Amino acid sequence: MANVSLRNLVKEYDGGVQAVKGINLDIQDHEFVVLVGPSGCGKTTTLRMIAGLEEITKGEVDIGGNVVNDVPPRDRDIAMVFQNYALYPHMSVYENMAFGLTLRKFARSEIDKRVKNAARILDIEPLLERKPKALSGGQRQRVAMGRAIVRDPKVFLFDEPLSNLDAKLRVQMRTEIKKVHQTVRTTTVYVTHDQVEAMTLADRVVVMNHGIIEQVGPPQELYHNPATRFVAGFIGSPAMNFLHARVENDAVHLTDGTVLPIPESRRARYANAVGKPLLFGIRPEHLTDHRPHLPGRADLIITPEVIEPMGMETMVHFHLGDARDCCARFEPTVHVEPNVPITLTVDMNNMHLLDEATGKVL
Amino acid sequence: MADSMSAAIPAVAQPRSSSLQKLARRRSSIAFLMTLPLICVILGLVVYPAGYAIYLSMLSRRMDEFVGLTQYDILIENDTFWLVVFQSCFFAVTAVIAKAAIGFWLAHMLHHIPTKGQRKWRGMLLVPWVIPPALSTLGWWWMYDPTYSSLNWILAIFAVPAVPWLGEPWWARVSVIIVNVWYGAPFFMIMYLAALKSVPEQLYEAAAIDGASSWQRLRYITLPMMQNIISITVLFSLIVTFANYDIVRVLTNGGPRDLTHLFATYAFQVGILSGNIPRGAAVSLFMLPLLAIFAFFILRGVNQRNKEMM
Known part of the structure; x- marks a missing residue:
């Protein structure tokens, strides 16, 4: 050896x-x-x-x-x-x-x-x-x-x-x-x-x-x-969701006007990213059914387009920001129906911000 | 209840099975009709001539009397015929071994030339096989000519005495073998080249990692993987070489002293030139059982390997 x-x-x-x-x-x-x-x-x-x-x-x-x-x-x-x-x-x-x-x-x-x-x-x-x-x-x-x-x-x-x-x-x-x-x-x-x-x-x-x-x-x-957009997208299944965004006032602003507040623990890390063209990356398992007690969360109301019950989890596909197909992972016990709005929790403690120009994770 | 069911089953099953049988019958009938032209060709060109030759070989010289195996008895007691048997076996076995060895070597060399240059060499090396053998043998006849031999002229440059290529029995035997090898080696080369290309590269890579040298890769990977092609090519070539006619006819006409005759040239001499057609037929049929046994064992080996490997 x-x-x-x-x-x-x-x-x-x-x-x-x-x-x-x-x-x-x-x-x-x-x-x-x-x-x-x-x-x-x-x-x-x-x-x-x-x-x-x-x-x-x-x-x-x-x-x-x-x-x-x-x-x-x-x-x-x-x-x-x-x-x-x-x-x-x-x-x-x-x-x-x-x-x-x-x-x-x-x-x-x-x-x-x-x-x-x-x-x-x-x-x-x-x-x-x-x-x-x-x-x-x-x-x-x-x-x-x-x-x-x-x-x-x-x-x-x-x-x-x-x-x-x-x-x-x-x-x-x-x-x-x-x-x-x-x-x-x-x-x-x-x-x-x-x-x-x-x-x-x-x-x-x-x-x-x-x-x-x-x-x-x-x-x-x-x-x-x-470390990079490629690795973030390649590792993990389903793949990480990427949305164009910018950082202002300690929050991530998506292109459709959605505002997602950055948790306090991460604010210093993204201080230099203000005003830059960025990509907001979040894995499907960090977009979940509504969890009111999750620390550092942001809640959104989304309209599911496609529901994929997998048994141990349910994959929910919807439109968010400029991403045509965003994927979230819901508990199988949560009842979701296509085209019926539902509250979704974004676990912002597991968010990623990437420099759009270099593809590096910040 | 049970009775009514058992009565119902045959009533339902019978028409289904009979219609299936009909379909099968119809399919086999169609298949037979489609292969009928081929069957006719085989009957006309193989079975009938073979049967007729067997019949001829059992007639008297005047072909007016059925004499059974008498022609074969006479042949067995004929010394010249045993010389022909020896020469045919010596010629076929030596030529096939030489063709196989040279063909394998050429194929191996070609296989290692990049594809672009390979096409050119492949074309050039196939030329002897493409030229009609009677024509190319005439060229060789000139090269062997006692007076104008270009081969002897080259030997003379190196102070080697002139060789009586076609005049002395052993040299004449060697001369016809050389021409046959020159003509037949490209066939082996092209068959072996195709076989070499079909051996997966990964087997060589696995063997290289397992510790095999290039000689061991040839011994343990290439040769076993090509065994079927080698067997079939050798069988095919052996049959064709045994039945060779044109090279001997043009070069030596069986001489000197009938020592270069093969079955085919001797059968022609006895049957056509000497007018003893039944004896000629007996000569040409003599090698059939020998080749049949040889073909049986080779094809059995090929089938066995196919079952194990494919």
Whole structure:
């Protein structure tokens, strides 16, 4: 097991297209780091550069204190789980898992011990003689993980391993991956575009966009204190509501004339924002049914347009300020009807103000 | 109540199942009618000639008497025929192995050239396969000519004595194999290239991370993944090479001393040139069981792998 460091890492393709634009990241030993971002943000390219499958244009990749830029993948002591599993179709599950050890000339008894131990951890013991074709998606994913585990490498790399699974299996495998990491404690770099996966699995989440790192931090930190508009909008489901606003007289003024008083504890923070074009950001869970005793609240009367009962909560969509679709999260016991005005509470203690020009959270 | 129900069930079920059967019957009838032209072509061009050849091989030389397997008995006791069997097997096996090896090497080289430049090389390397073999063999015949041989001229530059390409039995055998390999290797190349392109890149990446060197990737990933294409190409080529006619006919005409004859050229010589059509038919049918057994095992292996992997 080892630390992984990326220093000014750049990947430039032919024609000058930069997929990764000089990122810096330090991953601690035993840590589970998730690279998350939309398609084309450079997360997979970064992972492939760590694996040695992609040439590094500039910068350094350091694994366990050694710069590995010129070290081939086989000598980096890493294991990777691919999106399409990449199981060898002509080999049985056992042979797939044993392949790396066979190439490294491990003793047959040691190979057998490791494969059976990994199979036990992943609950695939009865499948060892089968060919990949005879396995379900979830089982293939387990075998791919088993192939990584048996090697006992310094670093695990996961490239969107759950993308090909259905929603139910994805949740189940997510738990499995977390469980495996808690057991083996190997340093892990995991790539996904699914922010729920990122939030649930990671010790630290790295949010990437357009080849740069937008923010790095523990999931809760990213959720409650996003640094940029991109992170604020990307993390959280449903996404944060953004409304054009300005600050005057210790209150947020929306474009439709709605005034939302800023709680006293936050006034100093936004003192310099007076008069600037801003975005008012608030998560759906901080727009709730009327709660008269909530400190730092602001009440609004809104007219719901669409109601989405989800069982454990009810999503209410309405028009506010210049936002055509604002989303609030109501208790399921609250009766809401479309086009019938209702009082809504804004939890101003969890509001965000963003500089419209820079996209930074103030 | 129970009686009335049991009486009602067949009354409802019967017309449904019979209409389904009718539909199935109609669908199969349509299918049969649609494949009928193909069946006619196969009957006319494959079954009838094959059956007729078997019938011919059981006639006397004058074709006026049914003699059973006598023609085959005579062949088995004929020394020249066993030379033909040896030469056909030697020619086919050596040429197919050489074609497969060269084709694989060329395909591998092409696969690693960027797509833009690859098209040009692919076109150039396919030229031998595109030229009619009788025509290209004439070119080779000139190159092998004892007086004007360009090959001997090149050898002379390096002070190597002239080679009797078509005059000495073993050199003649090697010469026809060289031409067959030159003509057939591009077919292997194009088939292997297609197979190489169908191997998912991620398998190589997974193997590289697992610790495989480039040789081990070839041994453990490329070859097993291409096994079906290799088997089918080898089978196809073996059948075509066994039945080769034009190269030997143009280059050596079976000589010297009947030592380069293949089944097809020997069957032509015996059946057409010597006027013993039943014997000629027996010669041409001799390799059929051999190839059938070979094809059976190869296709069984292909099916088995398909079931396991696809």
